[in-house]
Amino acid sequence: MTKLLEWLLGVSLVLAAWAVVSFDLLELRLPQSYREAAWPMPLYLLVSFGCYSLGTVGYRVATFNDCDEASAELLGQIQEAKQDLRKKGLKI
Amino acid sequence: MASRKASQPKRDSGDKYSILLPTYNERENLPLIVWLLVKYFGESGYNYEIIVIDDGSPDGTLEVAEQLQKIYGEDKILLRPRATKLGLGTAYIHGIKHATGNFVIIMDADLSHHPKFIPEFIKKQKEGDYDLVSGTRYQGNGGVYGWDLRRKLISRGANFLSQVLLRPGASDLTGSFRLYKKAVLESLVERCVSKGYVFQMEMIVRARQLNYTIGEVPISFVDRVYGESKLGGNEIVSFVKGLITLFATT
Numbered sequence: 001m002t003k004l005l006e007w008l009l010g011v012s013l014v015l016a017a018w019a020v021v022s023f024d025l026l027e028l029r030l031p032q033s034y035r036e037a038a039w040p041m042p043l044y045l046l047v048s049f050g051c052y053s054l055g056t057v058g059y060r061v062a063t064f065n066d067c068d069e070a071s072a073e074l075l076g077q078i079q080e081a082k083q084d085l086r087k088k089g090l091k092i
Numbered sequence: 093m094a095s096r097k098a099s100q101p102k103r104d105s106g107d108k109y110s111i112l113l114p115t116y117n118e119r120e121n122l123p124l125i126v127w128l129l130v131k132y133f134g135e136s137g138y139n140y141e142i143i144v145i146d147d148g149s150p151d152g153t154l155e156v157a158e159q160l161q162k163i164y165g166e167d168k169i170l171l172r173p174r175a176t177k178l179g180l181g182t183a184y185i186h187g188i189k190h191a192t193g194n195f196v197i198i199m200d201a202d203l204s205h206h207p208k209f210i211p212e213f214i215k216k217q218k219e220g221d222y223d224l225v226s227g228t229r230y231q232g233n234g235g236v237y238g239w240d241l242r243r244k245l246i247s248r249g250a251n252f253l254s255q256v257l258l259r260p261g262a263s264d265l266t267g268s269f270r271l272y273k274k275a276v277l278e279s280l281v282e283r284c285v286s287k288g289y290v291f292q293m294e295m296i297v298r299a300r301q302l303n304y305t306i307g308e309v310p311i312s313f314v315d316r317v318y319g320e321s322k323l324g325g326n327e328i329v330s331f332v333k334g335l336i337t338l339f340a341t342t
Binding site: 070085091 | 160252314339340
């Protein structure tokens with residue numbers, strides 16, 4: 001099964017559950033309060049997922065390591081390499 | 093020579109590591125990356141070979157590679173040039189054909205990937221007998237150098253989106269610093285059709301599909317010291333297209 005199908009399946013399951021409760025499709029005679037709580041759920045889910053995404057990406061951008069030492073180490077090694085290669089007879 | 097070899101740590105596992113270096117106009121960087129590879133493999137004592145696949149660089153990369161071959165020996169530096177610039181995927185296929193190691197390491201020749209991490213890759217691979225070990229900029233001490241806020245935001249955003257849609261079981265999808273069992277790389281390269289950034293992502297996604305095991309090692313990515321690194325609108329559009337294709341087909 002492709003990821004696309006997995007997603008479609010997941011979304012339709014959630015939507016089906018939501019529709020059953022919100023519109024009482026199976027005539028379960030759910031209390032009115034259940035239906036009222038379920039009705040705006042998809043929007044809440046969407047908004048919270050959006051917030052989670054923004055928060056996660058923002059946190060990860062803020063904590064993305066700047067590898068200053070790695071760059072300094074590399075620059076030092078480049079000088080060392082150039083000297084050594086010249087000694088070994090490399091002509092550039 | 094013999095006495096120097098004897099003083100190195102013993103590695104009698106029989107494993108050999110072939111490093112594939114696809115190059116195009118890397119005459120500045122190639123000697124440096126080769127020097128670093130020789131240094132770290134020399135220190136760790138693993139058996140290795142470096143395969144330079146130059147795609148007809150007009151700047152004389154191949155001529156520099158020939159000099160390096162004279163310095164370090166034809167058993168260590170192998171030249172397998174091609175006449176014109178062809179894709180990365182075909183460069184790997186071309187390189188694998190000539191590789192004599194049972195493991196293959198792929199990395200960029202532009203010094204953004206530091207050979208000091210290779211011994212860590214090898215250790216990681218042995219730890220779990222992983223089919224592939226991927227360097228990751230997104231975990232542990234991993235990171236980047238030389239990226240501004242915009243670049244970081246795009247990178248993290250694209251990575252998050254890919255993680256949500258594809259759930260690949262690896263944290264760095266577009267990185268190209270990896271160690272593969274040779275047979276694993278062969279079977280993956282055969283199946284992958286994408287270009288550019290998406291190629292590396294497809295390799296990991298297909299690996300998961302085929303139930304290969306993946307180990308990860310944090311790496312620092314130092315953006316090109318010499319030459320320009322690009323991330324324009326075109327790259328972003330083709331990344332999104334590739335992501336959608338993988339989402340719908342894997």
